[in-house]
Amino acid sequence: MPFSSLIRTASRRALLGxxxxxxxxxxxxxxxxxxxxxxxxxxxxxxxxxxxxxxxxDIVARLIGQNLTERLGQQVLVDxxxxxxxxxxxxxxxxxxxxxxxxxxxxxxxxxIAPTQFKKIPYDPVKDFxxxxxxxxxxxxxxxxxxxxxxxxxxxxxxxxxxxKLTYGSSGVGSISHILGEAVKKKAGIQMxxxxxxxxxPAIQDFKAGVLKSYYDLLxxxxxxxxxxxxxxxxxxxxxxxxxxxxxxTFREQGLDIVLENWLGVSGPAGMxxxxxxxxxxxxxxxxxxxxxKDKLSTWGIETKPMTSAxxxxxxxxxxAVWRPLIIDAGATEK
Amino acid sequence: MxxxxxxxxxxxxxxxxxxxxxxxxGVLLGTLxxxxxxxxxxxxxxxLLPLTFHLAPTTSxxxxxxxxxxxxxxxxxxxxxxxxxxxxxxxxxxxxxYAMARRGRAGAAxxxxxxxxxxxxxxxxxxxxxxxxxxxxxxxxFGPVEYFSLMVLGLVCSMVLATGALHKAAxxxxxxIFLGLAGTDANSPMPxxxxxxxxxxxxxxxxxxxxxxxxxxxxxxxxxxxxTRVAAIPLRDLFPTRAELSESAMxxxxxxxxxxxxxxxxxxxALLASFGAYALEKKLSRTPDRFxxxxxxxxxxxxxxxxxxxxxxxxxxxxxxxxxxxxxxxxxxxMTIQGIIPGPQVMTEHAPLFWGxxxxxxxxxxxxxxxxxxxxxLWVKLLQVPYRLMFPAILFFSAIGVYSxxxxxxxxxxxxxxxxxxxxxxxxxxxxxxxxxxxxLGPMMEENFKRAxxxxxxxxxxxxxxxxxxxxxxVSAALLAVMVLPSVKRTRAVALREE
Numbered sequence: 001m002p003f004s005s006l007i008r009t010a011s012r013r014a015l016l017g018x019x020x021x022x023x024x025x026x027x028x029x030x031x032x033x034x035x036x037x038x039x040x041x042x043x044x045x046x047x048x049x050x051x052x053x054x055x056x057x058d059i060v061a062r063l064i065g066q067n068l069t070e071r072l073g074q075q076v077l078v079d080x081x082x083x084x085x086x087x088x089x090x091x092x093x094x095x096x097x098x099x100x101x102x103x104x105x106x107x108x109x110x111x112x113i114a115p116t117q118f119k120k121i122p123y124d125p126v127k128d129f130x131x132x133x134x135x136x137x138x139x140x141x142x143x144x145x146x147x148x149x150x151x152x153x154x155x156x157x158x159x160x161x162x163x164x165k166l167t168y169g170s171s172g173v174g175s176i177s178h179i180l181g182e183a184v185k186k187k188a189g190i191q192m193x194x195x196x197x198x199x200x201x202p203a204i205q206d207f208k209a210g211v212l213k214s215y216y217d218l219l220x221x222x223x224x225x226x227x228x229x230x231x232x233x234x235x236x237x238x239x240x241x242x243x244x245x246x247x248x249x250t251f252r253e254q255g256l257d258i259v260l261e262n263w264l265g266v267s268g269p270a271g272m273x274x275x276x277x278x279x280x281x282x283x284x285x286x287x288x289x290x291x292x293x294k295d296k297l298s299t300w301g302i303e304t305k306p307m308t309s310a311x312x313x314x315x316x317x318x319x320x321a322v323w324r325p326l327i328i329d330a331g332a333t334e335k
Numbered sequence: 336m337x338x339x340x341x342x343x344x345x346x347x348x349x350x351x352x353x354x355x356x357x358x359x360x361g362v363l364l365g366t367l368x369x370x371x372x373x374x375x376x377x378x379x380x381x382x383l384l385p386l387t388f389h390l391a392p393t394t395s396x397x398x399x400x401x402x403x404x405x406x407x408x409x410x411x412x413x414x415x416x417x418x419x420x421x422x423x424x425x426x427x428x429x430x431x432x433y434a435m436a437r438r439g440r441a442g443a444a445x446x447x448x449x450x451x452x453x454x455x456x457x458x459x460x461x462x463x464x465x466x467x468x469x470x471x472x473x474x475x476x477f478g479p480v481e482y483f484s485l486m487v488l489g490l491v492c493s494m495v496l497a498t499g500a501l502h503k504a505a506x507x508x509x510x511x512i513f514l515g516l517a518g519t520d521a522n523s524p525m526p527x528x529x530x531x532x533x534x535x536x537x538x539x540x541x542x543x544x545x546x547x548x549x550x551x552x553x554x555x556x557x558x559x560x561x562x563t564r565v566a567a568i569p570l571r572d573l574f575p576t577r578a579e580l581s582e583s584a585m586x587x588x589x590x591x592x593x594x595x596x597x598x599x600x601x602x603x604x605a606l607l608a609s610f611g612a613y614a615l616e617k618k619l620s621r622t623p624d625r626f627x628x629x630x631x632x633x634x635x636x637x638x639x640x641x642x643x644x645x646x647x648x649x650x651x652x653x654x655x656x657x658x659x660x661x662x663x664x665x666x667x668x669x670m671t672i673q674g675i676i677p678g679p680q681v682m683t684e685h686a687p688l689f690w691g692x693x694x695x696x697x698x699x700x701x702x703x704x705x706x707x708x709x710x711x712x713l714w715v716k717l718l719q720v721p722y723r724l725m726f727p728a729i730l731f732f733s734a735i736g737v738y739s740x741x742x743x744x745x746x747x748x749x750x751x752x753x754x755x756x757x758x759x760x761x762x763x764x765x766x767x768x769x770x771x772x773x774x775x776l777g778p779m780m781e782e783n784f785k786r787a788x789x790x791x792x793x794x795x796x797x798x799x800x801x802x803x804x805x806x807x808x809x810v811s812a813a814l815l816a817v818m819v820l821p822s823v824k825r826t827r828a829v830a831l832r833e834e
Binding site for chain 2: 053054055058059062063065066078081082085088118167173174193194195197198199202204205206208209211212221224296300332333334
């Protein structure tokens with residue numbers, strides 16, 4: 001029967017092609033959802049990621065998910081829900097049961113930028129979530145064309161003062177690289193033209209083609225270009241120099257007090273029982289501390305740091321306050 | 336010779352047992368997921384990413400690449416059989432492929448699609464091996480200014496695609512651009528034309544629109560018609576006739592070259608390739624009025640172009656380290672997972688991986704040909720299923736596919752709306768193809784225009800100062816002039832009347 005074979009082929013494809021069916025099944029709060037935390041996990045766990053597949057967030061979630069799967073004996077699935085500055089994913093997780101089976105790979109986009117950027121978001125980034133475990137952060141830096149002939153921040157600022165039409169690329173309005181670019185402009189008292197791109201890849205392409213003079217992006221990903229001499233790194237917005245690029249000075253040591261990092265953590269819906277939070281926190285912390293995982297994260301430019309759940313929750317609240325004035329100054333708010 | 340050495344190094348790697356096995360698994364899986372619309376290569380590749388933690392880097396990249404070009408193969412099947420383009424690249428194939436299927440030549444269309452894809456895959460593999468870095472240099476010549484001008488040319492060309500009145504095509508292009516502009520503005524965080532609907536914050540789903548305008552509209556139209564059951568087709572009629580083969584030969588060659596070049600360009604490259612190849616054949620043809628009614632060249636050229644483009648879209652990733660679309664972003668992620676940072680150093684530091692992957696593309700294409708030609712008979716038999724059973728199944732899988740892209744019910748309603756719109760358009764003699772092109776190219780044009788103006792300090796002269804851009808705009812202007820010149824219009828009218 002050719003027709004039934006179509007159905008077979010097709011349904012196999014539907015299964016293979018998407019995490020949808022499985023994810024939906026996981027998402028349904030089952031009667032036993034409020035079972036004791038001591039039983040967790042009894043079924044597959046879903047980690048919602050706010051970005052499309054292939055990016056840093058996505059591969060971090062998959063790496064940690066893989067380790068948690070081995071550690072917990074339950075499948076940990078990654079569910080990519082990009083869109084609307086990460087708010088789609090956050091809102092989805094907010095509505096789920098606080099049973100530890102739906103988690104989000106938390107980051108700046110929905111938790112520290114969206115609350116200020118958008119006029120109205122459907123959730124409160126602090127009250128509506130249980131912030132469970134901090135993973136680490138990677139820092140963005142400023143890369144410029146070698147042809148500009150500048151090597152450090154002083155030289156760059158002098159150049160920008162002479163040429164207010166100097167361009168810098170970011171991975172979009174309201175992205176970390178945009179906010180950082182505007183913060184540097186303000187603190188250094190310079191004028192630059194912001195050119196927004198959709199993600200950093202097209203910005204780097206234009207930079208390589210020479211039409212874009214400078215851009216901000218996570219520093220670690222740009223190390224090969226810096227090493228090959230295609231780009232000069234002016235500074236990094238980390239508290240200390242990062243291990244992947246020890247020669248690149250921080251903005252702070254060059255007299256510009258800016259620290260802005262792209263942090264990652266694991267959070268869940270509000271109202272999770274403390275024992276469950278402790279259990280998930282310990283599992284994630286152990287996964288992150290595994291040498292193989294830690295090494296991978298480090299090669300991707302993510303500097304890990306242990307934090308308790310309480311410290312992490314306070315960190316998220318603090319980040320909102322740190323970013324708010326910068327986002328407003330950058331003009332990245334919905335009117 | 337260097338090339339020979341590199342290729343033999345690559346073949347040696349690709350012919351390893353593991354690599355052959357995972358290459359086969361990749362193309363098989365790709366073909367399966369490509370057959371239906373919606374969730375495609377990106378989702379599948381993403382799901383398999385964790386598996387690559389356990390595989391050797393070369394093996395995992397070979398498998399992921401196989402899924403991608405396998406899906407390109409599979410995607411043409413539904414486009415030809417039931418007018419359902421699973422993704423933007425197969426829209427051009429629906430135009431004549433589906434028309435051929437309705438004339439009982441589905442087998443020939445599917446076979447030509449497979450042969451064209453294989454030929455294109457082979458040639459573009461050699462091109463990547465020989466000219467990869469040079470072609471990457473071409474990609475670097477295209478900044479926002481050049482993209483804008485290329486999009487303008489693309490839109491002008493899409494008027495050539497129209498079989499009906501020119502002014503109607505122009506209206507459809509503008510309407511498509513209008514629909515495409517919904518979503519968040521590129522240079523500010525302001526939502527535009529979203530009616531406050533959250534699901535539209537990132538714009539309307541292309542797959543929903545395409546499935547609606549092509550697939551669902553066709554179902555409504557078919558239900559209106561008195562459909563006679565397709566008679567069993569004798570086996571010998573499954574394959575293209577000698578005339579059909581010779582008619583396809585040159586279009587395949589031209590499509591391959593156009594696709595190879597445009598595929599290197601990020602974003603709309605592959606899409607422009609398939610439509611560009613179609614438009615080119617229509618312009619070159621002595622019988623352009625046959626296009627849209629089942630001209631085999633209209634299947635051969637875009638199929639060759641989109642497969643060649645799929646292949647060469649690896650060039651920016653492998654030689655510049657810049658992923659040019661969502662699929663390449665997943666490939667970049669897979670490389671990063673393996674500790675390989677995509678970029679020019681891949682070719683030198685990981686030579687076996689680089690050449691092994693390229694050689695595997697050719698092997699994978701051969702596997703696809705062997706896999707797909709025997710399937711042609713099976714697919715064609717499907718058309719004998721009574722339509723009353725067939726259309727609910729098409730509807731069902733379309734809905735699943737559309738929903739699963741962003742897991743949004745809104746997208747399914749959007750597809751239904753687009754289906755109804757398509758029906759009204761068909762009744763009024765408006766064609767959906769220019770709309771689809773406007774929908775995709777419009778927003779890209781806007782984005783690149785704004786970017787170009789920012790980079791040029793607000794000076795529009797930048798579009799004519801840069802030679803490539805000036806050339807593209809000149810060609811667009813010339814084409815437009817030729818189309819609207821009254822004398823040409825008259826000949827067109829005569830030609831259409833003689834149908």
